[in-house]
Amino acid sequence: NAGVMQNPRHLVRRRGQEARLRCSPMKGHSHVYWYRQLPEEGLKFMVYLQKENIIDESGMPKERFSAEFPKEGPSILRIQQVVRGDSAAYFCASSHEQFFGPGTRLTVL
Amino acid sequence: KNQVEQSPQSLIILEGKNCTLQCNYTVSPFSNLRWYKQDTGRGPVSLTIMTFSENTKSNGRYTATLDADTKQSSLHITASQLSDSASYICVVSWLSGAGNNRKLIWGLGTSLAVNP
Numbered sequence: 001n002a003g004v005m006q007n008p009r010h011l012v013r014r015r016g017q018e019a020r021l022r023c024s025p026m027k028g029h030s031h032v033y034w035y036r037q038l039p040e041e042g043l044k045f046m047v048y049l050q051k052e053n054i055i056d057e058s059g060m061p062k063e064r065f066s067a068e069f070p071k072e073g074p075s076i077l078r079i080q081q082v083v084r085g086d087s088a089a090y091f092c093a094s095s096h097e098q099f100f101g102p103g104t105r106l107t108v109l
Numbered sequence: 110k111n112q113v114e115q116s117p118q119s120l121i122i123l124e125g126k127n128c129t130l131q132c133n134y135t136v137s138p139f140s141n142l143r144w145y146k147q148d149t150g151r152g153p154v155s156l157t158i159m160t161f162s163e164n165t166k167s168n169g170r171y172t173a174t175l176d177a178d179t180k181q182s183s184l185h186i187t188a189s190q191l192s193d194s195a196s197y198i199c200v201v202s203w204l205s206g207a208g209n210n211r212k213l214i215w216g217l218g219t220s221l222a223v224n225p
Contacts, residue, residue, distance in 0.1 A: 004152075008140070012171070033213075034165075041217070042198065042215050042216065042217040042218055043153070043211060043215045044215070045212075045215070056212070084163050091152050091153070096211055097145070097158075098153075098155065098200075098213070099155070100152035100153050100154070101152055102151060102152050103150075103151070108222075
């Protein structure tokens with residue numbers, strides 16, 4: 001959907017490196033949801049953030065994954081020490097109406 | 110347990126034909142139900158959103174129905190086109206806890222292929 005921006009669109013990392021995924025919601029929206037979609041699978045909720053607050057992180061792995069949505073700037077999903085199993089498409093959605101961005105496809109070599 | 114189940118898992122139809130996709134859910138308390146279309150390699154795009162009181166909603170050639178009593182929804186596609194080939198995902202929203210934390214339960218989708 002127009003207005004929700006994600007970058008990069010494609011990201012390649014080697015095992016053990018860090019991946020940073022960015023999401024800018026639609027103008028005026030202050031809620032961001034992150035989802036992960038493994039190949040041939042449905043979307044899985046990871047985390048829901050408002051500006052400067054994590055509201056629900058029940059879907060996010062306890063280790064290596066973190067998310068933030070600062071007062072200024074995009075929301076960032078960070079994956080530390082990536083493993084091959086992290087290879088997936090990561091989507092963010094803006095607001096409760098869930099306008100989706102184009103996704104970031106992470107490939108871990 | 111809150112669940113959303115879709116059927117069929119995959120479907121192949123000829124261009125110009127109609128088709129109906131099903132979604133059954135056990136989510137409670139129910140907030141709304143959405144149908145999304147996801148093209149390969151793209152983010153999901155919303156087709157319809159229905160609340161408890163709505164029985165049907167249309168968006169062009171897409172018509173969604175909702176029976177809140179039986180907790181069933183369907184998405185009907187009329188006069189299919191090649192560009193309708195995509196995954197169609199049913200998503201049910203519910204309110205969790207005392208606050209306004211809306212949770213979404215995503216179905217696994219129906220993969221539709223429209224052949225010429």
